[in-house]
Amino acid sequence: MSANPQVGSFTVRNASFAYAQICYVLHWCAFIYAMGFLIDFVAPTGVDSGLPASLGYSITIDVSLALLFVVVHWIMAQQRFKDAWFRLIPAALERSTYVLVSSVLLISIFLMWAPIPMVVWDVQQQGARVLIFSIYWLGWLLAIGATFPINHWDLFGVRQAYLLLENLPQTEAETADSLLYRYIPHPIFVGYVVVFWSTPHMSVGHALLSAIMTALVIVVVWGGH
Structure with missing residues (x-):
């Protein structure tokens, strides 16, 4: 008899819920970091802070970091990837893992920009x-407020892990009717685009990051991911 715990065991369900909570906290760390990074305020690094290197080096590093974020998001949204991923982790942890990867990539951008x-x-x-x-x-x-009408906890994977913890079936999340979604198309993404471009001092590096992230938003909205 194998000593490895099964997916449905109490130990694995508790570990899964703890994992989802860690991913959620890391997401907020990345978000709060982003708030300061984009306007060079309080955060350890900023989009315009640090000693500039040669233009070619800076463009290569920055484009590589931003495109890595974009490409990984695109890959993880593909159904074939999800089908393969579900063989390794419980489906209830898919969203938490997506949040984890996104947060790590964002923090990498902030530290290496x-x-x-x-x-x-x-x-x-x-x-x-x-x-x-x-x-x-x-x-x-x-951007943050618009996550709550569509079930904030489901969007960031906490709800799915809680259902797994309680050994309950994975059901569709309930959403609330909201004026935001009635009058603003894709308000979360609209908020992100506003954030990327709203700065009194726009450098070329900031504009480069904003342009790539805005392109990602357009692709996500157009592709319906």
Whole structure:
């Protein structure tokens, strides 16, 4: 008789729930880091902080990091990948693992990003700067707030792991009717795009990251993932 615990055992179900919670906490670490990284505020590194390297090196590093994030997202959204992945982990942990990989890739971008300081625009007027920063934070509020009507806990994999913990069937998550989704198409992604581009000081490096991430949003929305 094998000593390895089965997927449905109490030990594995508890470990799975703990894993989902760790992935969820890591997601918030990446999100909070992103809030400071994009405007060079408080975070250990920023999109324009650090010593700039040669233009060719910086572009190579930055494009590679951003494209790795994009390509991994595309691969993990493919059904053939999901079918193979389910042979290795319980289906209830798919979303948590997606959250984990996304968070690790985001943090890698933040830690390894090479600044390209050439200026695209630089707003100096104080009132305009306050307005732009207000739009920036409203973008984050929209992106995060819009996760709750479609079941925040399901979106980040916690609900699925809880159902596994309680040995309950994996059911479709309940969603709430929301004015956000009634009047704003894809409000989570709209919030992200607002965040990427709302800055009073736009460097070439910041614009490069924003352009690649905006392209990813367009592909995701167009592909229905």
